Amino acid sequence: MGAVLALLASGCMRPAENRAVRDSKVGRADSGGMSLEVEDGLAAVRSLAAGELTLWGNAPAFTARATLSGDARSDWLVTVRNAMPDAELVAQVEGGEVLAVEALPQALPTVKAWRVGLPAGAKVRFTVAPPDWQAREPFRFVSLADVQEALPRVGDIYARMRQDDSVRFILFSGDLTETGSQEELLEFQSRLEAGSRIPLYATLGNHETFSNDAEAYSALVGRGSQSFVFRNVRFSVVDSSNGTLDPVVEEQLEGWLAASRDGAHVVSMHVPPQDPVGLRGGGFANRAESAGLVGKMAREGVDLTLYGHIHSYYSFTNAGIPAFISGGGGAIPETFDGVGRHYLVVDIGADDGLREVSLVRVD
Amino acid sequence: MVSELPPRSRRAWLMFMWVLIALPPTARAQSAFELLARGPELGGLDVPRATADGVAGEGTPPALASTALFAASEVTAAPGSDSRASASDAPVLGGADVASSAGESAPLSGAPSVMPAPHPAPPGADVLSPGQAPLPPLAPRPSFQVMPVAASVLPGLLFHGLGPWLAGDGHTAKRLFALEGTGLGLIGLGLVPIALTGASRRTIAPLYAVTLAGVSTFGISALANLYAVTSPAFDPGMPPLTLPPLELELGYQYVNDPAFDYSHFVSLGAQARFESLRLEGTARIAPGEGNTQVRLGGGYRLLGNPERALRGSDGSWLDAEAFGLFHRFPTEGFTVAGAEVGLRGRYAMVRVSPALAGSFAEVSLGASFQGYSYMGAVDDGNLHDQLLFTFGYGVWLGRGGPVRGDAMLYYDHRKDGFAGGSRSRAGGVVGSFGLRGRALLTEDWGVAADVQAGGAIVGRLSLIYAVGGEP
Numbered sequence: 001m002g003a004v005l006a007l008l009a010s011g012c013m014r015p016a017e018n019r020a021v022r023d024s025k026v027g028r029a030d031s032g033g034m035s036l037e038v039e040d041g042l043a044a045v046r047s048l049a050a051g052e053l054t055l056w057g058n059a060p061a062f063t064a065r066a067t068l069s070g071d072a073r074s075d076w077l078v079t080v081r082n083a084m085p086d087a088e089l090v091a092q093v094e095g096g097e098v099l100a101v102e103a104l105p106q107a108l109p110t111v112k113a114w115r116v117g118l119p120a121g122a123k124v125r126f127t128v129a130p131p132d133w134q135a136r137e138p139f140r141f142v143s144l145a146d147v148q149e150a151l152p153r154v155g156d157i158y159a160r161m162r163q164d165d166s167v168r169f170i171l172f173s174g175d176l177t178e179t180g181s182q183e184e185l186l187e188f189q190s191r192l193e194a195g196s197r198i199p200l201y202a203t204l205g206n207h208e209t210f211s212n213d214a215e216a217y218s219a220l221v222g223r224g225s226q227s228f229v230f231r232n233v234r235f236s237v238v239d240s241s242n243g244t245l246d247p248v249v250e251e252q253l254e255g256w257l258a259a260s261r262d263g264a265h266v267v268s269m270h271v272p273p274q275d276p277v278g279l280r281g282g283g284f285a286n287r288a289e290s291a292g293l294v295g296k297m298a299r300e301g302v303d304l305t306l307y308g309h310i311h312s313y314y315s316f317t318n319a320g321i322p323a324f325i326s327g328g329g330g331a332i333p334e335t336f337d338g339v340g341r342h343y344l345v346v347d348i349g350a351d352d353g354l355r356e357v358s359l360v361r362v363d
Numbered sequence: 364m365v366s367e368l369p370p371r372s373r374r375a376w377l378m379f380m381w382v383l384i385a386l387p388p389t390a391r392a393q394s395a396f397e398l399l400a401r402g403p404e405l406g407g408l409d410v411p412r413a414t415a416d417g418v419a420g421e422g423t424p425p426a427l428a429s430t431a432l433f434a435a436s437e438v439t440a441a442p443g444s445d446s447r448a449s450a451s452d453a454p455v456l457g458g459a460d461v462a463s464s465a466g467e468s469a470p471l472s473g474a475p476s477v478m479p480a481p482h483p484a485p486p487g488a489d490v491l492s493p494g495q496a497p498l499p500p501l502a503p504r505p506s507f508q509v510m511p512v513a514a515s516v517l518p519g520l521l522f523h524g525l526g527p528w529l530a531g532d533g534h535t536a537k538r539l540f541a542l543e544g545t546g547l548g549l550i551g552l553g554l555v556p557i558a559l560t561g562a563s564r565r566t567i568a569p570l571y572a573v574t575l576a577g578v579s580t581f582g583i584s585a586l587a588n589l590y591a592v593t594s595p596a597f598d599p600g601m602p603p604l605t606l607p608p609l610e611l612e613l614g615y616q617y618v619n620d621p622a623f624d625y626s627h628f629v630s631l632g633a634q635a636r637f638e639s640l641r642l643e644g645t646a647r648i649a650p651g652e653g654n655t656q657v658r659l660g661g662g663y664r665l666l667g668n669p670e671r672a673l674r675g676s677d678g679s680w681l682d683a684e685a686f687g688l689f690h691r692f693p694t695e696g697f698t699v700a701g702a703e704v705g706l707r708g709r710y711a712m713v714r715v716s717p718a719l720a721g722s723f724a725e726v727s728l729g730a731s732f733q734g735y736s737y738m739g740a741v742d743d744g745n746l747h748d749q750l751l752f753t754f755g756y757g758v759w760l761g762r763g764g765p766v767r768g769d770a771m772l773y774y775d776h777r778k779d780g781f782a783g784g785s786r787s788r789a790g791g792v793v794g795s796f797g798l799r800g801r802a803l804l805t806e807d808w809g810v811a812a813d814v815q816a817g818g819a820i821v822g823r824l825s826l827i828y829a830v831g832g833e834p
Contacts, residue, residue, distance in 0.1 A: 013818065014621050015786050209788050243784065243791025244818060247621050271790045277564045278748035279571065279730065281776075285791030285818045286783030287747070289622040291735050292695030298741040299696070309790060311561045319735070320742045334561035 016224075016239055019204075019214055020248040023223040023239075027064070033072025033120075038064040043128075044222040046081070054079040056189070058201050058221060059228035059235075060087075060169055061129030065094075070121045077104075082192070082199040083112040084130040084169065091116045094123040109197040136232050138349030140166045142198075143326050143357075145173035145270065145308025148207055150330025150341075151188060157329065157343060158195035160362050167345060168230070169198050173308035174205025174241060174270025175331060182216040189220065201228070203237035205270040205308060214241075225249045227256040232350030234260035240269035243285040245293065257300035264353045265302045266346075272307035272325055276316045282309060294319040303354045304346065313339045313359055324357060504595050505530060511592040523584040526592035527718060535591050535716040542584035542715070549577025571750060572728065575776065579754030583724045586756035586772060591718045599721020600759035602678030602711070603767035606670045607803070607829035610634045612811060614825025616647055618781045620818065624694050625652040630825055632811075636671050639664040641682070647781070653693040656781075660686030662707065677711040678723055678759065688733070690779075696738040699779065705729015705751050712756075725771060727753045733779070752776040752794075760802045768802025768809065775815070782817035791818075803829055 027038025032050035042062035043055040051073040055064075057080050078089060089112070091099040104113040118124055142161055147154050161167060177184035185208075192200055204224045208214040214224065224239030236256045238249050245253065257265070273290030275283040284290035297305065298319035305323040312334035314325040327334075328342035341362035347355040508530055515526025523543035524536035553574030560566055612632030618625060631646040642661040649655070664670075667680025684705050691698045707727035712719035729751040735743050757771030776794035778784040785793040795817025803809035809827035814820075 013619070013786070013820070015788070206788050206790050241790070242786040242788065244622065244786040250622075274745075274747065277567065279750045280562055280564065280567045281750060281778060281784075281792060282562065283778075283791060285778060285786045285793075286620070286622060287749070287779040288690070288692060288695070288699070289783065289818075291697050291699065291737075292622075292692060294743075295695065295697045295735075295737040295739075295741055298737060298743075299739045312564075317743065317745065319737055332558065332561045335563045336560070336565040337563065 014246055015242040016244065016246040016249065019209075019218070019224050019239055020246040022215070022218050023225055026218055026223045033069040034076075034118075035067040035069075036064055038062060040228070041223040041226055042228055043080070044218070044220060046220070051075055052077050052079075054081065055128075056080075056221060057082045057084075057087075057128065057199060058223065058226065060084050060199070060201070060230045061127070061133040061228065063128075064126040066118070066124045066126060068118055068120055068122050068124065072118070072120045074117050074120060076116050076118050077113065078116055078126070079111065079113040080128050081111050082189070082201075083110055083128060084133075084199060085109045085197060086130045087112050087128050088131060089114045089116065090127040090129075091118070092125050092127075093119065094125060099124065108193045110193055110199045133230055134232070136350040138347060138352055138355060139168050139231050139233075140164075140345060140347050142167050142170045143173065143268070143306045143324065143344040143346055144170055144200075144329055146175040146205070146311050146327035146331040147177065147188070147329035148175050148331035149178045151177060151184065151191065153330055154188075154191055155195040157341065157362050158192070158197075160360065161343070162197055164345065167198060170196070170200040170343075171235060171237070171266070171268055171306065171346075172200050172202035173237075173268045173306055173326070174203050175207045175308055175327075175329070176202060176205070176217075176221075178207055178210075180204070180208035180211040180214055180217055182211075182220065185216050185220045201235070201237070203268060203270060204239055204241055206241040209241050225252055227252075227259075229260075233264040233266065233348055235266050235268070237268045240271040240273070240284070243271050243283070244289060245269075250293075254296070257297065257302070261300050264348055264350050265300070266304045266306065266348065267297055267302050268306040270307070271309045272305075272318075272323070274318050275310065276314050276325070291319075294321065297321055304348070304357070306344070306346075310334065312337045313342055313344075315357075322354060322357070328362070505532070507596040508592065512589075515589045515592050519588050520585050523581075523588040526588045527716075530592050532591065532716075532718050535718040538716050539584050539588050539591070542580055542587070546577045546579070546581030546584060549573055549580060551577070553577060568750075575728075575752045575754075579724075579726050579752075579774075582754060582774065583756050587712060587715070587719055587722065587724075590712075590722050590756070590758070591716070594718070594721060598762060600769075601721060601762050602673050602676060602759050603670075603761065603803075604674045604763060605672060606636060606767065607831055608636050608671060609830040610803075610809075611828045611830065612645075612825045613828075614811070614823055616781070616821065616823040619820045620781070620783070622818070623654075623692075625649040625654045627651070628654070630823055632825065636669070638671075639669050641670060643686075654691065656688070656690040658686055658688050660684065660703075665706075666708075677713060679709060679711045679714070681706065681708040684727070684729065688731070688779075698736045699733050700736070701731055701733030701747075703729055703731035703749075703751055707753075722756065722758045723769070723771075725753070725755045725757060725773070727751065731777070731779070749779065750776060760800070765805050766802060768800065770798070770800035770802075772796075772798050775817075780815075780817075780821075782815040782819050782821045784817050786818045797821075801827070803827065 023041060026041035027043055027045060029036050029045040029048040031048040034048060036045060036048060042059035043057045046054040046056050053076060089101050091101055099116055102115040176188045202221055204214050204217045208217045227234060227236040236253060238245055238253055273284045273293050275281055298321050302321050305318060305321050307325045308327045310325050311327040311331050313328060316323050324344055326344045330341050333340055343360050345358045345360055349355060511526045511530040514529050519525040524540035528536035553570045557570045614630040616628035616630045628647045628649050633644045635642040640661060640663055644659045647656040662682035662684040665681045665683055668676040684707050686703050689700045705727055709723050709725045712722045712724055731749045731751055733747045737743060753773055753775045755771040755773030757769050760766060760768040760770060774794060774796055782795035784791045784795060787793055795815050797813060797815035799813035801811040807829050811825040811827055813823045
């Protein structure tokens with residue numbers, strides 16, 4: 001019996017391990033005369049063929065290294081979906097020369113396309129970012145989670161967001177769709193591109209794992225755990241969809257925490273380490289693990305933690321860090337909470353840290 | 364019933380009844396016991412060989428020795444005393460009860476096939492060692508059948524009365540189907556509103572309680588289904604007649620959790636039993652890593668016999684429990700401390716059906732309140748509450764000899780233990796599962812073992828030393 005229990009448990013001890021390993025492959029492709037690697041996996045390669053590259057951005061700014069074969073085409077069409085509306089492409093041959101880039105007209109606010117000539121056999125570094133990505137001024141972003149089965153109605157949320165021109169992007173804390181299937185994720189992305197004027201950068205939720213352990217998510221959206229910097233504020237999203245952090249992810253997070261010890265840092269994940277309603281227990285599977293995690297984040301000076309999974313709005317603290325649950329994307333709402341569909345608007349700055357978090361009701 | 368018998372049978376029945384009435388009670392009991400003594404189960408080691416006035420004669424069959432003992436016990440009853448009352452206290456009548464019940468329990472369709480084995484209340488505890496009290500002889504029990512066992516696993520885990528039903532025990536089957544239905548109903552009654560309310564903070568507590576009550580009822584009926592058809596393969600255990608006033612425990616605990624550096628623990632424990640009060644203390648210490656967990660508290664028996672005087676009890680009880688917890692995580696840099704209160708109850712499953720004699724269901728419900736203290740310049744003033752819930756299905760080990768204990772398969776909903784909750788696709792909602800056993804093997808020594816699987820795997824093996832108690 002003990003052996004049976006051990007076998008059963010072994011599958012539950014590191015359920016997120018495969019996804020953590022798979023993360024390392026996001027942003028890599030080799031086809032059509034180009035070998036591409038997106039640094040830190042901040043974009044997913046949607047297609048790569050001779051003369052044509054399409055990426056799905058999962059960060060406001062990212063770089064990629066391309067190595068072209070000797071017989072590669074020289075004229076390339078580079079498309080980045082889910083890009084910042086004012087993103088620019090800089091293509092630079094390693095060693096110095098900045099290549100000429102022609103921006104193509106935009107049909108959608110978050111779909112950017114450029115024509116660029118790439119010399120065969122060269123190593124080229126692409127940078128996709130808005131002009132102000134390294135500034136230090138405060139900015140505003142949106143926090144949202146848990147759309148799930150409310151996907152057909154998600155346009156209402158984007159329409160509400162369009163009323164505020166100052167928000168730069170959406171930080172999404174998991175459960176984009178109900179089951180995480182390829183069809184659902186493609187629908188999510190098409191509705192996002194059609195309805196939102198700003199991109200959405202996400203981590204996955206437990207619902208994404210329902211379909212082949214989130215394989216479609218990795219292919220279409222990107223990494224479950226990643227970290228990027230925008231205007232000198234670090235954003236780290238980690239895959240907590242099984243109520244735990246895989247040791248690989250925790251080690252990555254420790255690196256990101258150390259890198260932003262003295263700067264502003266926002267950490268987001270789907271399942272909150274601690275459910276403010278303890279009797280419900282919607283947090284991590286092991287309370288000691290969650291205490292260890294929030295304690296670590298607090299000691300490293302994290303400014304804000306954002307969570308999903310619980311379909312309501314909660315404002316609390318974990319180990320003294322301001323914490324918010326904003327699962328107002330439309331999935332079966334928590335009743336009697338008087339909130340309904342909602343999202344958060346967060347004002348933050350590199351020098352000021354967290355300035356303000358506002359609740360915006362959609363319905 | 365009699366009027367339905369044919370005339371010849373009616374005459375035989377009346378003759379039999381007259382003989383029974385004419386015989387003195389002692390003779391009736393002896394006859395019943397001798398009848399039972401021919402059964403294969405009675406030849407077991409459980410039956411004491413010593414008579415009240417000495418050792419059974421050489422070559423005396425154990426059953427006859429027992430008979431002599433019981434007869435002697437009854438003979439010593441005060442002249443003129445109510446023989447029925449005195450007999451009801453005697454083990455022989457425990458056997459007689461079983462025997463008479465066994466008549467009812469002949470494998471009739473829809474009737475119990477196995478009768479309960481209630482505790483004997485032996486006459487004069489000074490005659491026999493409490494730790495080695497005579498046992499009631501077992502009633503004729505159904506033979507072990509492979510098919511019902513196989514069916515009780517698949518599809519029996521879905522249809523909980525299937526195993527007993529295939530074994531011809533309609534009574535148990537009906538009870539288990541009813542239990543399963545109740546469990547499923549409660550699950551639906553709790554889970555559907557939880558889903559519809561989005562696990563609302565306003566309603567989650569009662570809905571969770573209903574759901575977990577359903578899960579436990581369902582789980583218990585599933586395991587009872589399996590037990591009912593496997594138990595004919597062995598002699599069912601029974602609750603210990605008494606437990607020592609103090610037990611000390613020393614052991615080793617292994618934890619495999621990828622989220623933590625610790626693995627090896629020294630496990631310490633102590634239990635002190637008073638009248639209705641039980642005090643407990645445990646400590647788990649990782650010598651190298653420094654992780655230390657200390658849990659102190661106890662329980663007060665609200666219903667049922669105290670553990671030091673279980674004689675005459677079927678092993679059912681209800682305790683109110685309270686514990687304090689201190690757990691230091693030096694590597695992770697925090698300490699958690701808090702208190703928990705709850706109710707824990709054990710129910711002898713023989714009350715559900717005689718076929719379940721020797722097994723029990725155990726359920727606990729409570730809440731904990733804890734605070735975290737973090738190392739470094741970290742301030743957290745939150746009080747974290749937690750729902751505590753366990754349920755299990757177990758068996759008693761031993762049948763009145765020195766071996767006293769139990770083993771139980773269980774589910775534990777708590778998330779602050781070493782096993783934590785299961786890291787599943789539902790997040791961290793589901794708790795852990797385990798198998799634990801605890802038994803005194805001699806009057807002084809015993810072992811305890813526990814294997815638990817949640818987000819981590821935990822194994823613990825301890826040596827128990829019992830202090831004091833009746834010789």
